[in-house]
Amino acid sequence: MEFKTIVGLEIHSELKTKSKIFCGCTTEFGGEVNTQCCPVCLGLPGSLPVVNKKVIDFAIKTGLSFNCDIARYSKMDRKNYFYPDLVKAYQISQYDLPLCSNGGIEIEKADGTKKEIRLIRIHIEEDTGKSLHGLEDVSLLDYNRSGVGLVEIVTQPDISTSEEAVLFLDELKATLEYLEVSDVKMEQGSLRCDVNVNVVSLDGTLKSNISEIKNLNSFKAVQKAIEFETIRHTELLKKGENTKKDTRRWDSENNTTLFMRDKQHVQDYRYFPEPDIVDFEISEEWIQDIKDNLPELPKARKNRFMSEYGIPAYDANVLVRDKKLANYFEEICKGFKDAKLVSNWIMTELLRRMNLEEVTLEELKFSVEDLIVLFTQLSESKISNGSAKKVFREMFEEGKKPLDIIEEKGMAQISDDSFIEGLVNEVLVANPEAIEDIKNGKDRAIGFLVGQVMKKSRGKANPQMVSELIKKKC
Numbered sequence: 001m002e003f004k005t006i007v008g009l010e011i012h013s014e015l016k017t018k019s020k021i022f023c024g025c026t027t028e029f030g031g032e033v034n035t036q037c038c039p040v041c042l043g044l045p046g047s048l049p050v051v052n053k054k055v056i057d058f059a060i061k062t063g064l065s066f067n068c069d070i071a072r073y074s075k076m077d078r079k080n081y082f083y084p085d086l087v088k089a090y091q092i093s094q095y096d097l098p099l100c101s102n103g104g105i106e107i108e109k110a111d112g113t114k115k116e117i118r119l120i121r122i123h124i125e126e127d128t129g130k131s132l133h134g135l136e137d138v139s140l141l142d143y144n145r146s147g148v149g150l151v152e153i154v155t156q157p158d159i160s161t162s163e164e165a166v167l168f169l170d171e172l173k174a175t176l177e178y179l180e181v182s183d184v185k186m187e188q189g190s191l192r193c194d195v196n197v198n199v200v201s202l203d204g205t206l207k208s209n210i211s212e213i214k215n216l217n218s219f220k221a222v223q224k225a226i227e228f229e230t231i232r233h234t235e236l237l238k239k240g241e242n243t244k245k246d247t248r249r250w251d252s253e254n255n256t257t258l259f260m261r262d263k264q265h266v267q268d269y270r271y272f273p274e275p276d277i278v279d280f281e282i283s284e285e286w287i288q289d290i291k292d293n294l295p296e297l298p299k300a301r302k303n304r305f306m307s308e309y310g311i312p313a314y315d316a317n318v319l320v321r322d323k324k325l326a327n328y329f330e331e332i333c334k335g336f337k338d339a340k341l342v343s344n345w346i347m348t349e350l351l352r353r354m355n356l357e358e359v360t361l362e363e364l365k366f367s368v369e370d371l372i373v374l375f376t377q378l379s380e381s382k383i384s385n386g387s388a389k390k391v392f393r394e395m396f397e398e399g400k401k402p403l404d405i406i407e408e409k410g411m412a413q414i415s416d417d418s419f420i421e422g423l424v425n426e427v428l429v430a431n432p433e434a435i436e437d438i439k440n441g442k443d444r445a446i447g448f449l450v451g452q453v454m455k456k457s458r459g460k461a462n463p464q465m466v467s468e469l470i471k472k473k474c
């Protein structure tokens with residue numbers, strides 16, 4: 001019996017507002033524990049929350065980018081549950097009137113097919129504090145994160161493979177980054193993903209119960225958790241058993257999911273309208289104003305890169321994934337016209353070294369101008385491709401100027417006609433049998449002769465010129 005996987009995602013993204021959602025405390029990451037709190041975000045009796053308008057702006061901005069319907073009337077609700085990181089024993093969230101509903105994100109798979117992943121809703125809420133485990137016998141709590149504004153983005157169960165889930169998250173992450181509404185740093189927890197997964201037999205007769213895997217903090221974890229759960233669910237159904245409706249967590253050390261608790265039902269949360277916050281109305285002008293100021297998004301930028309710079313879809317896609325990298329590419333192209341050469345170098349040499357040395361664009365030791373100088377030397381055949389890579393390596397490691405490196409190492413390629421012709425003549429005279437071979441159609445002999453000339457010039461002759469000259473003379 002064959003099964004298919006059904007996946008829905010819930011993504012929490014911390015909003016990059018200066019202050020928290022209901023108070024003036026800073027949202028800065030990494031502060032000394034419990035120094036960024038006040039009576040409101042600690043939920044002390046008598047304190048009153050006031051909604052940060054920026055949080056609503058950011059949620060509307062996000063919703064518009066994913067073609068959601070924006071509510072004209074909305075409110076906050078109380079979601080009641082107890083957990084040590086939740087100071088008030090309730091979270092202020094949204095229940096039946098989310099700010100954004102419907103909409104979707106289109107993904108493009110490796111084989112070029114496209115698929116729309118529909119969204120159910122995007123709502124705003126406050127983040128919880130953070131439990132610090134791992135100390136002897138105790139867990140400590142840091143409430144700096146308590147009350148940071150979040151958007152929760154919920155998809156329809158339209159995702160069928162781990163590949164689709166990762167593509168969806170990648171597109172979502174890139175878009176949030178372009179919108180500048182979130183840092184989307186999964187490793188710092190500013191983007192977290194819950195996965196709802198179950199399997200159903202192709203004939204529809206067998207279906208497993210949904211498992212929810214909580215708080216995944218990397219694409220790799222999302223991918224592996226979906227793959228693991230697919231196998232677990234399928235095997236249970238094949239044995240005539242079924243999964244429990246449960247909440248699980250991903251154990252990245254053992255590549256497995258572990259049972260946390262039975263799934264809570266919505267009625268367990270006893271939602272009711274938040275009495276300390278007035279409902280809000282969102283005017284057409286408010287929405288229009290945000291719409292008018294939306295930045296160019298990754299998909300539009302990809303299309304523009306293809307038409308404006310004439311680079312292939314693959315290159316454009318790699319470049320636009322990261323807004324800063326895309327800006328960097330455009331910066332270089334302002335001073336150097338061969339965009340394909342630029343994208344090749346970024347995708348291979350630059351990204352490879354950056355990943356290897358764990359260096360960000362801001363930390364590069366050379367300037368955009370230095371890179372333009374290097375590319376110009378290469379495209380004008382003043383240095384060979386191999387030399388260019390060596391120069392780049394020194395620029396990357398030492399921050400030296402490209403022309404200084406070329407000078408120092410004597411890498412400049414010689415493109416002087418008479419000098420090269422002299423060398424070619426010498427080599428031809430010394431190798432009459434190779435000329436005979438070329439006349440008999442053995443092209444390999446050309447390569448041999450080019451090699452001889454390069455050797456005589458100590459690698460400095462322009463190989464293309466040498467090759468053309470030999471062909472002309474034979």
Ligand SMILES: [Zn+2]
Pocket residue numbers: 020023024025036037038039040041042147
């Ligand atoms: Zn506060």
